Amino acid sequence: MATDIYGAIEVRDLIGAASPDEAPWVRCMDLYPLYPGGGDYSSLGCLFGIRNWTGWEPAADRRGLPADVSEAVRAEYEHDARIDRAVGRSTWISWPELRDLDMTATPSARGVLEVNEDGPSVCHYYRIGDEWPADVLAEYGSPPVGESPVGAPYGSWQHGSATLTYKKVTRNDVLGPGTGWEHVFAVMRALAHRFGQEGVRLVGWFD
Template identity: 30%
Template sequence: MGTDISGFIEYRVLRDGQEPTWYSAHNLDSLNDVGNYDAFGCLFGVRNYANFRPLAAGRGFPSDASDAMAARFAQLTEWYGEDGFHGTTWITWAEVKAVDWDEPAEKPDSRLHQYRQTPNGLRMTAKASWNGEAFAEAVGLKPGEVREWPEGSEWLVGDTLYRSVTMCRRDAVIDTGDWPPVWEAMEELAEQHGDDNVRLVVWFDD
């Protein structure tokens, strides 16, 4: 079973003499509904097979959440139970803006990157578990054995090349991928309300 992401973009309004108030602006589903595990791990520490230092993991559901989002989260919790979701957290636009997208993961990807030779050179075809039968037999792994491989280690098994790769944040949250619409929406709100007053709140279900 796969892991899916849900959430809202919120903005905070600061008025003289009043408590700051968060308002819901966008449902994440309308901007990004793709289950990209590398991005989940890089940003929020969920399904972090690529071994990134998460940017915003485990912060929980904000106590000052907007009324609309709090009502929606309460409704979902009632339907699916308190254990129906995990990884609830949030990140501000100020934090996103400060990210070094060239920062590497803390160690190589837990999944070996798999390539095939094409007329135009090597083409990545998958991220493979290293206990695949053909690979395990070729390198002498026992059934179910888990091992970490040094960066750059590679093996040619038949016409498939397996390589140990350390990803950088840009590889996980690519400029042409599913996250730019989210960043654009947050940036637009931040131009009006300020970088620290725009945040993305997310949660995950399996």
């Protein structure tokens, strides 16, 4: 069963507040359509530890809803949890945490093997540790980049009609341009100019 993210961007309402720290949080906008979701486990694992198949150190795993979450976002979460029993894991992350992520960081896996047999729409991905996956060896033989991934260079090769690509993965690969998360970052960055760097956060939950 697929896992998706739901949620919203919140900002602090500075109007009438004695200080930014006393300003209440208000719901600003949906995460969708800035980020459409769709089972992108690479980014969900990197940020939130969801289906973390490559072994990221998550930026914001299992924090729950913020204690001062806006009533609108709490109501939305509780509604989703009532109608979908799979919903029950929530978290949040501030704009400064997203802003300051080291985009060159890598997961614990040595890399990812992409097997493309019928064009870019039909790809299979494998986490690569210290050994090549047994089913890959059985189907495609020993990779020409080396009998072991340890010390093997990243690269691509052909096996019949299949293209196999062994590649290093960074946070920029799973959160950068082309992933959809660049739109979330851009909106939160813009909101921070209005509400302050500490006055913008993303609250999310998963099914």
